[in-house]
Amino acid sequence: MTRQKGVALVLVLWIVTLLTIMAGSFALSMRRESAIMFGLKSVAQAQAYAEAGIAMAQMMMLQNDPLKRWQADGQIYEFRFDHALIRVQMLAESGKVDLNQADLTLLQRLLSQAPIEPEKQTRIADAIVDWRDKDDTAREAGAEKSEYKKAGLKYVPRNEAFQSLEELQMVLGMDSGLYDWLEPFITIHSGKSGVDLQKASAELKLILQDEDEQSFKTGMKNAPSASVPVTQVDELPGDDLDMPETGDEQDNSSNTDVFTIISEAMVDEEITATVHALVKRVDEGGAPFSIIQWRPKYSKARSLFAVEMENY
Structure with a gap:
């Protein structure tokens, strides 16, 4: 009889322990779900x-x-x-650089601050112009149909204006890191060859400023912060709220x-x-x-x- 009572006690302790573990697990799960x-x-x-x-x-x-x-x-x-x-x-x-209107000089100035090698800066600038121009003649460091085929790509330059900013990612040599760096500074909606510096961001003003030409050669990480x-x-x-009425100038x-x-x-x-x-x-x-x-x-x-x- 004593042995049976001992076995029963052990079983009860195991059941209590199991229920305690289950209750703790349930409480932890509920806390996690509540936090989520x-x-x-x-x-x-x-x-x-x-x-x-x-x-x-x-x-x-x-x-x-x-x-x-x-x-x-x-x-x-x-x-x-x-x-x-x-x-x-x-x-x-x-107040941004228009991919479809900016000339090669402006593109080169913008890319001169990009966190990439100077040789790649030149290649990307030429490749952007080659993508949007109407001919199939590659610039000195640019890329047209033959260069895209040699790179194993299954598409070629549009030879028309960029239809979206995301299309820039298709330009030969462009990578996600460079695109993310460029994205705040570029547009296809300006319609202007230049940049209105009065409306440009502080970072872009710093890149395009004329006072310190040497800063364009040192890279963004060495330039003063905007x-x-x-x-x-x-x-x-x-x-x-002082809103204009209909017809008011x-x-x-x-x-x-x-x-x-x-x-x-x-x-x-x-x-x-x-x-x-x-x-x-x-x-x-x-x-x-x-x-x-x-x-x-x-x-x-x-x-x-x-x-x-x-x-x-």
Whole structure:
């Protein structure tokens, strides 16, 4: 009888231990699922706030008062909305290098700061021009049909204008690292051979400046860092937003026809989400803006929160 009681006690202890392990595992699983759900909820909230930042930027660019109107010149606007901290940056496409209009000299100047060897900088610049020109004669360091075939590629240059920025990745010699470096500085929507430096980002101004030609030869990593202004918006407009009425004339000299809006929202002090919107100004009536491209969760972009707040 005593032996049977001992066996029963051991069985009970094993069952209790097993139930304890199962309960602990279940609790751990529930905590993990709760953390995942909380993270997904926070990301979804941040994404919604980032989209709200795009809408706010569009409204602020329509302000009648030029002192209140937000500018598409690369500066960053920071404001709090509900439970989120939002930063918005607007970049005029006229303040970028147009792949279809820029001459070889401008392309070479831009690529001179790229983190690649000087020989490759020359090859890429020539290859870009060869891609868009209408002939099949390769430039000295460029590439046309024969060079693409020798490289084992199953496509050849378009010999027409670039239809999208992503098409640049097909140019012979282009890689993902170089494309990611170039992407903030290039466009196909400017329609201008030059760059409007008043609307260019601080980084591009630094690259294209004329004061220190030697800095173009030292590489971006050795050039002085660009300072990006951050403007804190303490009070958001409400129903009294000073918007232009239909038919009213507005000074749009500080605006541009096509521009990029980057909106990044932060919730819970660490969860962020970003939206990139390529927007065109429409003056014919109806909606004031049309969306050309919308890129949520653009992970390769540099965080706007990486820029330190200064007093401007």
